Amino acid sequence: MKYSFKIFSVFGIPIELHISFLALILLIYIIALFNFVPSINLLTAVLITLIFATVVLHELSHSYFARRYGIKIERIVLLPIGGVSEMEELPKDPAQELRISLAGPVANLVIAAISFVVLIILRPYLSIVLLGALYYFIVVNLLLGLFNLLPAFPMDGGRILRAFLAERMSFIKATKQAATIGKQFAIVMAIVGVFFNFILILIAIFVYVGADSEYKSVVVSTLLGDDMVKDIMTTDVNTLSPENTIEDTLRTMFSEKHMGYPVMDSGTLVGIITFEDISKVPEDERDKPIGDVMSTELITSDPNEGLVQTIEKLNKNRIGRVPVLKDGKLVGIVSKTDITNTLQKRELKLD
Secondary structure, three states: OOEEEEEEEEEEEEEEHHHHHHHHHHHHHHHHHOOOOOOHHHOOOOOHHHHHHHHHHHHHHHHHHHHHHOOOOOEEEEOOOOOEEEEOOOOOOHHHHHHHHHHHHHHHHHHHHHHHHHHHHHHHOHHHHHHHHHHHHHHHHHHHHHHHHOOOOOOOHHHHHHHHHHOOHHHHHHHHHHHHHHHHHHHHHHHHHOOOHOOOOOOOHHHHHHHHHHHHHHHHHHHHHHEEHHHEEEEOOOOOOOOEEHHHHHHHHHHOOOOEEEEEEEOOOEEEEEEEHOOOHHHHHOEEEHOOOOOOOOEEEEOOOOOHHHHHHHHHHHOOOOEEEEEOEEEEEEEEEHHHHHHHHHHHHOO
């Protein structure tokens, strides 16, 4: 996740703060220290910090069970709306996903129970202010535990729902149903937020986008997880020369309806030219060769590279296609359009 930095590790799992989370915490402490908002004092700021500490415990509970099943946890990132455990892969066994998903909410409920016992024991010795803070801490953990059990994918309750559905249908169909229910919950949550609490709108956006994103991720990993680039790449590749003019290249693009071409010089791949590169050139300069504007920092693939890995390259570098090289020679090209078409055909077979 971009814009986050590591603060420490637990069980070898990096704990990272997103910059937005750090900004929120700093803002809370500034407000408390300078008394900008009377209701937010230093005790409140510390209490909010402790609540986020329980979020770390919540995510570590997920991570503990995930690691028991051999799933690697890349990191835990703290955001203003909670925490995210980034797993290397999703558990495909419904029973495992059920236990991993339940672990987080159960951790919050256990923290609430322990805190309640502490409250009962120490009640005679604590001031009204500390009693109120402890009571608030208990209520927040109860709410976190119960709220996360709502069947709104990708929240814990949504994952529990998917695990339940995956016992009765394919994993991808279970994900689709859980994601659809999650989106419906998000819409209801946003409507409620308009009338009662703006934070609910932010959570609703997170749930809706998260549900859609995770479903797409599952579709890709499930339907294309065993494919290699050579399975879908175009082998009859049209190429251009660095000496081709921008004007000629533009005509070629419109006539052949391809928006990107590898550029070859004496049998060697030297660049790639796209419509985006050409569109930046003023009309009165389109008699120049494409060698002057082509991209020379090449992102390439191999015929035996996993298709999911290639998709990650396309998304990470924000490009639409990659040339495919074997032993340094151009043997094909694969584009987002090729991948999208393949996905759509396989999704149709599922329905």
